[in-house]
Amino acid sequence: MDRKRLTIEGLRFNQDLEVVKFGKTAPFVGENTPTYRLVSTMKMAVLSAGILFYDDMYIFAERHLKLHPGIVEIFPKRFPYVFADEMQDTDKRQTEILDTLFSNSSTVLQRIGDPNQAIYHQSAVGEGCIWQPPEESHQLSTSRRFGPSTATIVSNLSVVSPVSIVGCAKNRDIKPHLIVFADSQIEEVIPAFATIITNHSLHELPNRGFKAIGWVAKKHESRHTLHDYWPQFDVKRNRRQASYATLKGNLHSIRLADGPDSPKVFRETILNGIVALLKDGVA
Structure with missing residues (x-):
């Protein structure tokens, strides 16, 4: 065993809740050895703190379904309709859990996804997405996000499922526009983006909203962050503050919200206010 590479990140549970190495199903050393007792204690301590890897959560879900088969009868009664979005990013285990719970029930299970937009070609355990739209599926081919020119280009890029x-x-x-720049010109990228917006009078449209999206961390040696593109960027100053200590404070802050994201801000603010009320019992 290579002890130098044995870390808590590399430990998982198997179906019998034994501690195993990532990607394995059997303990890597005898269960009565000091090494196994040590790593088992570490893993259980992390579990007691409420920290789980996704693989561990699947194990617990599968184990509960096996030990308590009555769950399969309860879930359809609780959820008569299930919408599983982004199905292209599900792996074999997630799909099997969904099928176990709902496929042979009265629940309407609607799966929505696009193989062309798959982010994870392989899951953490090396299994790619096994879901493919069935032949009788309904194809949603109209996009409200972009116009005909972009749609034509995107259609030519749909190589997985044309x-x-x-x-x-x-x-x-x-x-579509591609802004090509040298590292020495990186601070000119956002102004160039703004020029494209104004040249097409997009800023005059109602409900307008334009965003520059990127890494918000501090300067990084191997990748560009928003600080490189916009040195004045301050993650704390630019983060929307929608949480106050009391319900009254949260409701008062709604008056400050103005813009295309206002409905979302209203919802978050009211929910945060209710949480504050439940926590403190004082409005």
Whole structure:
């Protein structure tokens, strides 16, 4: 055993709740050895603190379904309709748990996904997504996100599951733009993006909203962050504050919300206020 590479991140539970190495099913040393007792104590301590890896959660779910088969009868009564979104990013174990709970029941199980948008080609245990839309599935080929020109380009990129996407005619038909720059010009990227917006008068549209998305961490040696593109960026100052100590404070802050994200801010603020009320019992 290579003790130098044995870390808590590399430990998992198996179906019998034995501690095993990542990707394995049997303990790597005898259960009565000092090494096994040590790593088992470590793993249980982490579990007691409420920390689990996804693989561990699947193990507990599968174990509960095996030990308590009555769960399969209870879940359909609790959930008559189930919508599983982003199915292209599910792995074999997730799919099997869904099938066990709902496939042979009266529950309407609607799976929604696009293999062309799969993020994870392989899961943590080396199993790729096994879900594919059945032949009788309904294809949602119209996009409200972009216009016809972009739809044509995106259609040509749908190589996993070819589909002809129809763009929304109501959207302005603007061709995609690629901003190519040298590292020495990185601070000019966001102004160039703003120029594209104004050249197409997008800033004059109602419900407008434009965002620059990137790593928000501090400067990094191996990748660019928002600080590189916009040196004035301050993650603390730019983070929306929607949580106050009391319900009254949260409701008062709603008056400060203005913009395309206002409905979302209202919802978050009210929920945070209710949580504050339940915690302290004082509004």
